[in-house]
Structure formats: structure tokens, C-alpha cells
Amino acid sequence: MSQFEKDVKDGLSRSPKYLSSKYFYDKKGDELFVQIMNMPEYYLTRAEFEIFKEQTTEIIESLGVRPDSYFELVELGAGDGTKTKELLKVLVNQGFKFDYVPVDISSNALNQLQSSLKEEMEELSVKIRKGDYFEVLESLKFTNTPKVILFLGSNIGNLEDEQAHQFMNELAAVLNSGDKLLLGVDLIKAEEVVLPAYNDKAGITKAFNLNLLSRINNELDANFDIENFTHQPEYSETTGIAKSFLVSTKAQSVKINGSGTFEFKAGEKIHTEISRKYSDEIIVKITKNTKFRLQEKLQDSKGYFADYILVRD
Secondary structure, three states, X not given: OOHHHHHHXXXXXXXXXXXXXXXXXXXXXXXXXXXXXXXXXXXXXXHHHHHHXXXXXXXXXXXXXXXXXXXXXXXXXXXXXXXXXXXXXXHHHOOOXXXXXXXXXXXXXXXXXXXXXXXXXXXXXXXXXXXXXXXXXXXXXXXXXXEEXXXXXXHHHHOOHHHHHHHHHHHHHXXXXXXXXXXXXXXXXXXXXXXXXXXXXXXXXXXXXXXXXXXXXXXXOEOOOHHHEEEEEEEEOOOOEEEEEEEEOOOEEEEEOOOEEEEEOOXXXXXXXXXXXXXXXHHHHHHOXXXXXXXXEEEOOOOOEXXXXXXXX
16 A cells, blocks of 8 residues: 555544645646646745845845855755746856755656756756655765755645644754755735635636545545535634635545545535744744754745745754
8 A cells, every 4th residue: 555545544534534735746736736826816926936036145145155165955845946946046147056956756846847947057956856855855964065955935834833843853853053944934914815825716726626636536546526525725814824625515425446435424624734824933933942043034025925044053
């Protein structure tokens, strides 16, 4: 039984039901997420892109890298690299000596990124790494080469706060003293700004969420009737947490070959994603006692998004 099948079986056996957001990203999921990032409602990408485009010099200065000192620029969950390219272009043009190491669980995303980078910046040294973040970082740890880690797009927001704290602890453990982390996070803001980003008028986010069921059908020989599920996002300004659910619109049974049959009540939810929004206080909370020290905070012009720069003590 694959890890995917084990996780799906475990998640659908729980009460309430749960599916991990990491399984959104098959080839179709990758394509849909690129569309999501270009939606008018999805402010996150534009806000962080603005920081990378308009404050590139400030980012480089805050990271403390120098043109004459080699370093590795490691990006966790690189995706299509749209924002990162703004930084890469300046580093390349100014003659910095570095390798760009994009890490992703999607071979498709990595191959597309490598191809586009070769076209746009032929002189850039790219070393793609497919796999789990910590496995890849563990393999890089013993080079003793200075590292800058990019973890953008508020991807850390897919974790509960306790999980995020654990993530930061584990990340610190595979880095050396003096290594830097650029952590991009979405900031807490009004519901009328946040909720449409997860429920766009064109229905792309809905298709992205429902595609997870199609993936289970295709890869695990299941018989989800996609028409019998709908997408439901929720957001609380008080907690700063957005959640996405797939909701069964009727009482039904779903069979997954080799894993069994799963019963759904009308209105029953499958929790698929959390998207935590942050404040300075929450950043302090998830980095407390992790050997990371906050050094700098850069924001977009609307104050929607922040890139925190932390140093590993």
C-alpha cells in the first residue's frame, strides 16, 4: 500500500474526515494552482511578488550574502518560481556565486521550472531536488556551505501552530549557525479580502479542491462521484485561520479498491486545508526556542503580506 493510499484511508476513517493538502498537486492540480495564483481574488502571490520585485536590494542586504562568497539558495516548495525569479535575476546580474536548489514534491513542477530557468537565465546554476523538505535538507547539511532557505507563499500556513513550531525546530536542526531563512506569510486581515481568495467567482479553487477526489479515483481506483461534493471555505478574523472543506451533498458510500468503503452523511465535511494568517506575535510564538532569531520584516504596500528574515543562531 502506497503512502498516498495509507493517508487517504486513515483520513477518511477519522471523525471528522480529513485529507492532506499535500496531495492536491498532481499534474492537473499543479495547472489549477498556477491559475489560482493568477486570479484577481488571490492577492497572496501579487503581494509577495511586489516585495520581491520592489524590495530586491533590501532582501539581498538583509540576507547578508556577498558577491564574492559562495552560498546555496534553497527554495522549499518552489512551484513555478515566479517570485523567486525576480531575486535570481538580480543575483545573477550582479555576479553572485551561488547554486539555486529548488525543492518540491512535484516532478512536473520542478521540470517545468528548470526548463523556464534555462530559457530565461542560462548562466544560472540550478540543481533541482525532488522529495521531502527535511530529507533534502539533511543531505545538504554536511556541506558546511552557507545556506539561504526560501519558504514562500505562506506555505507554512498549511500547518497548525504547534506543527509550525515543530517544523521550525526541525528546520533549525538541519541548518548551521549563520544560515538564513526567508519566511513568507500572509497577514491577518478582513474577511472580505481573505475569503474570496479561496472561493473565486470563476470556480478555479473549487475545481482545485475537487481535483483531489479525481486523483483518488484515478490513482487508487475509487468511485467518488465528484458531482456529489462541493467546495466550502471558511475564515475567522478572530483566529486568523482559513479552512477549506469538501462537503458531501447527500448520504452516499464511496469505495476505494483495497481500502474499503467509506460512508458519508449529507452535509458531512472532509477537511482538506488550513491556511493560517499571521501577526508578529504568532511568528514569535512559532519560532520561540527554535534557534531562529528574527532579523527583518518586509511588507507589500497594502500590508497584506510579509517576508520575515530569520537567522539561525
